[in-house]
Structures are given as structure tokens and as C-alpha cells.
Amino acid sequence: MTAFDDGLWARLVDQHQADRVALGPAPQRGSRRRLLVGVSGVAVASVAGVLAAVLSLAGGASTAFAGWTPQPTKPTAAQLATTKAYCASKVPWHGLPLKLVDARGPFTFIVYSDGTQNDFCTTGPAFQNASGWQTSSPMTVPAGQLFLWTDHVTADSGQPYGTMIAEAGADVTAVNVTLDNGDQVTATIENGWVAAWWPGAYHVASAQLTTPSGTRTQTFAPYPCDVHNCNGGPHGGAPGGGPGGG
Amino acid sequence: MYRENVGRVTAFFSRRCREPQQVADLTSQTFVEAIKSAGTFEGRGSATAWLIAIARRVYAAHLADQAAGVNVIDRLGGRLVLADDEVEDLAARIDAQRDGRQLLERVAGLSSVERGAIELVDLLGLTPRDAAGVLGVSANVLRVRLFRAHQRLRKEHADDRL
Numbered sequence: 001m002t003a004f005d006d007g008l009w010a011r012l013v014d015q016h017q018a019d020r021v022a023l024g025p026a027p028q029r030g031s032r033r034r035l036l037v038g039v040s041g042v043a044v045a046s047v048a049g050v051l052a053a054v055l056s057l058a059g060g061a062s063t064a065f066a067g068w069t070p071q072p073t074k075p076t077a078a079q080l081a082t083t084k085a086y087c088a089s090k091v092p093w094h095g096l097p098l099k100l101v102d103a104r105g106p107f108t109f110i111v112y113s114d115g116t117q118n119d120f121c122t123t124g125p126a127f128q129n130a131s132g133w134q135t136s137s138p139m140t141v142p143a144g145q146l147f148l149w150t151d152h153v154t155a156d157s158g159q160p161y162g163t164m165i166a167e168a169g170a171d172v173t174a175v176n177v178t179l180d181n182g183d184q185v186t187a188t189i190e191n192g193w194v195a196a197w198w199p200g201a202y203h204v205a206s207a208q209l210t211t212p213s214g215t216r217t218q219t220f221a222p223y224p225c226d227v228h229n230c231n232g233g234p235h236g237g238a239p240g241g242g243p244g245g246g
Numbered sequence: 247m248y249r250e251n252v253g254r255v256t257a258f259f260s261r262r263c264r265e266p267q268q269v270a271d272l273t274s275q276t277f278v279e280a281i282k283s284a285g286t287f288e289g290r291g292s293a294t295a296w297l298i299a300i301a302r303r304v305y306a307a308h309l310a311d312q313a314a315g316v317n318v319i320d321r322l323g324g325r326l327v328l329a330d331d332e333v334e335d336l337a338a339r340i341d342a343q344r345d346g347r348q349l350l351e352r353v354a355g356l357s358s359v360e361r362g363a364i365e366l367v368d369l370l371g372l373t374p375r376d377a378a379g380v381l382g383v384s385a386n387v388l389r390v391r392l393f394r395a396h397q398r399l400r401k402e403h404a405d406d407r408l
Contacts, residue, residue: 004332005252008274016281018248023287154282 015090015129064126064159065199067105071186075103083108083123090130091119102188102195111165111193115139118149120165122197129154143169144211146194146218151204151227160201166194174210179203180222247293248277254294254370256336258301260343261350261369266336270328272308276301295376298366302380352402353395360395363388 001009012018075083080101087110088094096112096119103109107124115138121130133149141147146166153162164177168189175187175194179202187196187207203223209216220226255276259269279300287296328336346369353361359381366377367388378388 001249001252002335003329004256004270004335005249007329007332008252008270008277009248011274012248012277012281016278018277018281021281021284023247023284023289023293 069104072188073103087121092132093117100190100193141167141169143171145169153201163197164204168194171211172209176208178206180205260340261346266333276304291376291379295380299380360391363392
């Protein structure tokens with residue numbers, strides 16, 4: 001293992017509990033042995049140890065999202081301070097302007113951006129994470145539209161959850177997201193940024209956008225084409241080089 | 247598994263990227279993807295083949311982002327902040343893949359399955375069966391394509407020497 005290998009492993013353990021992840025579907029009738037993804041520097045775990053780790057993840061999953069709400073809530077001062085403190089130490093770029101705070105019960109999701117560098121982070125009782133991305137130039141989103149930056153399912157808590165981050169046209173005042181399982185989630189919209197997240201491995205199907213002139217529904221290509229350039233066209237497949245998803 | 251494969255994954259990206267930061271980010275993203283989809287591993291091929299399949303998808307998404315003019319660092323795991331010795335380490339690995347890069351350039355005219363077979367079997371050391379799984383073809387098809395690819399490379403090499 002080289003300096004890079006060791007550094008990456010430490011980060012994977014720190015942020016993604018890599019040393020507790022097992023390969024393979026859930027064991028059936030105890031007949032299937034799982035493989036350990038990571039090998040910790042301390043010791044190679046026994047099969048019993050591996051299974052115990054897997055069970056501990058599964059055990060936490062049932063309550064991982066307790067308190068989550070499909071509508072945003074108002075965060076407490078302490079909740080916000082805790083999330084900001086975590087974000088300040090974990091995000092890729094430090095000191096970016098705060099753009100959005102999305103709270104859902106005890107969970108807080110924050111987006112920071114200066115237009116080209118963008119951070120987001122999440123904290124809650126059962127999990128936390130931080131990440132970011134970078135763009136070549138600031139995005140100007142046409143009126144009445146969303147530009148979807150991410151529509152991602154992750155499993156930091158041991159149970160999957162989906163996240164969407166978008167930027168909105170200046171006239172968009174409210175966003176209701178419909179997932180590909182039909183569930184609806186009210187997104188938070190602040191400073192032109194839109195964010196929502198939800199328990200389960202679901203992706204964004206459409207969004208109902210409220211503007212002064214009424215409401216319209218923006219339908220997105222099925223994931224991953226809603227955020228990736230699947231057809232050689234512009235991001236998200238929107239016509240005319242505009243933002244994706246339309 | 248990480249220890250056994252991090253070198254192969256890094257080499258995969260070192261043959262395609264010349265910037266240590268890019269190799270680091272894509273390698274990181276591959277392992278984060280692997281962690282998050284560990285439950286989907288069915289054990290029909292080797293773990294190495296499964297990881298390389300993820301690396302190929304990560305690289306394809308990276309190219310798509312580039313084509314769209316978006317530099318997405320990592321929707322999953324965040325950017326790695328590299329220490330100087332890590333940058334040197336990765337720069338050395340990129341340099342070490344010079345021959346591999348040249349080989350990929352030489353086979354650029356072959357079909358995607360033939361190119362993939364050359365890289366997965368000859369450079370990464372996967373078995374033909376595992377490589378076939380990564381490329382989504384049968385093992386027999388892969389063996390035939392690999393044989394043809396070798397023949398063409400030998401012929402080109404012989405032509406070059408004339």
C-alpha cells in the first residue's frame with residue numbers, strides 16, 4: 001500500500017465505513033458467505049465478525065430516517081449550528097456562501113455555492129455526509145425551469161435515501177417533487193437553489209414548479225439521464241442547450 | 247479486497263488521465279460506488295471484475311460530464327485533498343502506465359470488445375470469463391475477439407518492422 005492507497009482507505013473508512021461493508025446480497029438460509037470489501041489494518045475479520053458488522057448496519061436502518069418529513073421544517077438553532085460545524089470541517093471547499101438550508105425533522109441539509117464551487121452536506125441522528133462539485137461557469141437557469149445538478153441515491157445510514165439538488169429560474173417560488181415511485185416531496189427553495197431528500201432508493205421523475213404566472217410540471221428523463229448526458233445532447237437532454245430535464 | 251484492487255483501479259484511470267488529481271478522484275469515486283452497491287455483488291465473477299466494471303461506468307460518466315461542460319468532482323464522495331507524497335505517488339503510477347497507454351492507443355482502431363478484451367485480459371490480468379462479464383459478452387465471444395485482436399496486433403507489428 002502506497003501513500004495514496006493508505007490515504008484513500010482512511011477516507012473511505014472515515015466517511016463511508018468501508019471497513020464495515022460486505023459484498024453480496026443478504027445471506028439466504030445462512031448458506032452464503034460474504035466477502036469483506038475492506039481489509040482493516042488491524043486484523044482480518046472472521047466470518048462471524050463480518051456478519052456482526054452487517055447486522056449492526058441493518059439494525060440501524062429501521063430507524064435511520066425516524067422523524068423525516070416530506071415537507072421542510074424549521075431547524076432549531078442548535079440543529080443548524082451542529083450541521084454548520086460539521087460542514088465547515090468536511091466539505092471540499094471552505095468558506096462558500098450559504099445558499100440553502102433544508103430541514104426535515106432532526107435532519108439538516110445545507111448547500112453552499114459561489115456559482116462555480118458548490119458544497120453540500122447532511123447531518124442527522126443516524127448519518128452524515130459531505131460532498132461537492134465544481135462547474136466551469138455559473139449557471140443561469142431560464143424562467144420556469146429547474147436545472148438538476150444531482151439526483152442521487154446513497155446509503156450512508158445503511159438504508160438508501162435519495163437526494164436532489166437543483167437551481168431554479170428566478171421566477172420559481174415553490175417546487176414539489178414527484179419521485180419515480182409516485183411519492184411527493186416538497187423541496188426547499190432559497191436563493192435560487194432547490195433541494196430535497198427522501199428515504200428509499202427512488203429518483204426524481206418530475207417537479208411541479210410554482211411561478212407568478214401559475215404552475216407547470218417539468219418532467220425529467222429517467223435516472224441517470226436526468227443528470228447525465230445520455231444522448232450526446234446537452235445536460236439532461238433538454239433541447240436547445242438549456243438546462244436539463246425539460 | 248481494497249488492498250488487492252486499488253492498484254488495478256488506479257492503473258485503469260492512469261492509462262486514461264494524466265492528472266494525479268483526476269486519477270485520485272475517479273479512483274475514489276469507484277470505491278465509493280462499490281461500497282454503496284456492495285449488496286448488488288452476486289459473486290458470479292471475481293470482485294476485481296466487478297470493480298473494473300464500476301470503474302468503466304465511472305469513467306463513462308466522467309466523459310459525459312466533460313462533454314456537457316460540467317466538471318462534477320464527485321456526486322458521491324467529495325474531492326480528495328492530496329498530500330504532496332500522494333501526488334508524487336500518483337504521478338509515478340501515471341508514468342508507469344506509459345506502455346499501457348501506448349497499447350490502448352495502438353488498439354484504438356479495434357472494436358470496443360476487442361479493445362476491452364486486450365485491456366482486461368492482457369493488462370489487468372482478468373480471466374477471459376471475468377472479462378467477458380465486464381464487457382457483457384459470452385466467454386467464447388471474448389476468446390475469439392481476443393484471438394483476432396492479437397492476430398491484428400501481431401500483423402501490424404510485423405508490418406511495422408518491414
